Amino acid sequence: MELTLWTYEGPPHVGAMRIASSMKDLHYVLHAPQGDTYADLLFTMIERRGQRPPVTYTTFQARDLGGDTAELVKKNIKEAVERFKPKTLLVGESCTAELIQDQPGALAKGMGFDMPIVNLELPAYSKKENWGASETFYQLTRTLLKEKVSSSEKISPLRWKKLGRRPKVNMLGPSLLGFRCRDDVIEIQRILSEQGIDTNVVAPLGASPDDIERLIDAEINICLYPEIAEASCEWLKRNFGMEYTNTIPIGIKNTIEFISEVHIKLDLPLTNKEELENKSKLPWYSKSVDSNYLTGKRVFIFGDGTHAIAAAKIAKEELGFEVVGLGTYSREMARQVRATAKELNVEALITNNYLEVEDAMKKAAPELVLGTQMERHSAKRLGIPCSVISTPMHVQDVPARYSPQMGWEGANVIFDDWVHPLMMGLEEHLIDMFKHDFEFVDGHQSHLGHTATNTKDILNSDEKEENNPKEDIIWTESGRAELTKVPFFVRGKVKTNTEKYAILRGIPEISDETLYDAKAYFS
């Protein structure tokens, strides 16, 4: 049993719903009690979808449990098939139905339909949403393509040359409730098209079962979101020999590497490599003098595996930040996140507990947080600016404007989204210069992201913590006075550092001089 106050991921059948709702001509019969329909609102409210998810809930009740719930399943399947006439039927169960073991998938297969039926077994007591989405997409791909396995030759990435046409790729992984998938697909499609590469199928987002059957018309697969598509890509590789890409095109360097990887796989010459650097404004914006102040900004990163790793790379190599924390809630991606963390010399945080994340954030004392909507709230409480880089989705993560994370425009969006919450460089210089002017007394400050501003709060903020050696340290009048002169956005850090220094040196009282001693010591 796990005490959970809030969770980053839903149950695995919600992952299956993400696949079903992303696609056309598909229906999902879910053996589930009433209440599980809450999941519909994730799509209709958060994604603002104008259609209901294509899901029929069998809605069994306590009084049905003594009787024949299997009959209820069959009745719902029959009605759903007659009403929605899907080309492929997904059948599965939510957590409670898993316990009563009606095996709805087997029941459906025995009903004599001629459409393909995918029997989804998603263990609700051990797996989570992304795993459920991945497994569903994999089972669907397998069901629709398994008959073609033996008859097909292995697909060569060079086949396009023989066929005398432009190379074709599939883009796998984008789904509803995935972070900015809608716009990423447009961006990557555009980039590939410019390079003379056509998109064969995008799936699951917008695809029909017929499109899944056409996957093998492409030469290679683009694994856009490994959390959702890696299992399917791997199966297509094993059974059809289709190669797939490993690079996620988020950030300039990764986008260029992604384009190279695709070209190498397809044996297509990359002729415009030099041009690529100029496709996004990020490199120049990052280089321009105003961005000097970004150097070494301490950034704490937490999110799904793919976005957290990409963010770390961009932060370090493209914006010149210092990554002081990196973590993910995706256990499936723990290995990769650990590897990146190791390179950055930080310890990876792999957890599904948001309070642990908040705690790590507090300890890392970052100047910027890149996280999920939950980290945005935690950061707000700590008075740290934050930008959202990952699911779980919030209505704000489905902006009206074109706003990808991938490709050239994605890099532009990232520059703006990460830098704007920080104070602009010039602004920061001015504040530093004029910090003793009356305009900069507490309360007069940037409206972005700062809440912990009151000196008294700062001084008291740690007092609740037990066994805190800091409790023995006294701030003298002069120490307190000097601390209030420190700009609010670094005051917390200065306080912690000074106390650390005092403990280190065995200084019982912190005066204004101690502050300066500590400053010298840490600089």
Place this chain on the structure above:
Amino acid sequence: MSKVEFNKETGPREVFCGLTSIVWLHRRMPDAFFLVVGSRTCAHLIQSAAGVMIFAEPRFGTAILEEKDLAGLADAHEELDRVVNELIARRPEIKTLFLVGSCPSEVIKLDLATVAEKLNKRFLGQVRFVNYSGSGIETTFTQGEDGALKALIPLMESSNEEKLLLVGTLANNVEDRFKKIFKNLGISNIESFPPRQSTELPKIGKNTKVLLTQPYLSDTVRDLKHRGCEIISAPFPLGIEGSTEWFLAAAKAFKINELKVHEIISPLISRAKLALESHKEILKGKRLFLLPESQLEISLARFLHNECEMDLVEVGTPYLNKDLMKEEINLLPDNTKIVEGQHVEKQLDRVRESNPDLVVCGMGLANPLEAEGISTKWSIEMVFSPIHGIDQAADLAGLFSKPLRRNQILTKKTLVTH
């Protein structure tokens, strides 16, 4: 009883389960914690329904069952024990801990009552434990509150003191208004259930006169009757008419002259009627379809027809207790079509066929209907907004006139400049 048409329907439903009521119950009693014993689905449901990311650390959570908890019940009980200890160590300020059963805990027959009993002994004088089920296989949405209140009744001490007991969660400001009005009527001893602090449970007995504020409390009413309480039969205090009848019924139970009631509430009524006018203008003659969810549907239908002159196409309700609802049903116009239960597909077919001006429905259905050109109002808003009483009648009407007014604004060209 007016000639109302009753229908029953079964099939796939689009409703919340009883766990959802934790969202308002935990706010009503800030010293209580609600621990759902369930699955990741339960945890995800509550946070999605509540949009709870705003809380630092919410006063509700889920003990998520894992594979190993399903293997042996004895171990599951031990595990729950461990989780409760962890929770109480974390939140020492908690005075009452509700162990809330869910679909999976009911199916594996986890005995929360026994667990609660043991914990009560161990934490005697520190935390009280009560248990109820909010599972979707037994409860719909607001029925969760019914379960929670019923579970508290055994903890209420007996007293033969005469009092008026308001039963059902109310917004605090509405509760204060009601108490003031009752005091003006001459009823001085008034208490609320649930109280604002879980430890301040009212005492009850044969001189307790219960006045329901919410229509979804069948089980609570039954147990209060067993404890000797008198249940005042009245419509519910939604709208001017319902609230007036509600005050009159209470006054009658306390042998207060009807004229006195009219004297005190008539200024309120004239004020409310005035405020209602602008909404009525929009709602008048519009056709209303209520999908089942909150059990407030019948009272809302009565208000929107009788006071706002809307036409009722269909009034859905997840569950109908005809006895509890008889005063409401009496006030409905003839030939009102009430449908208990749901087959969501067939019901949506009827929505499309009848093409109503406004549909009251759950959040899963609202945008899809809007996309089809049908205006909607989310039913969940009724349980989060202060809508009870005469003073709130216009606000209540406003919840329904707003989507229609918005539609008018967006479809009309009103500015001539370019």
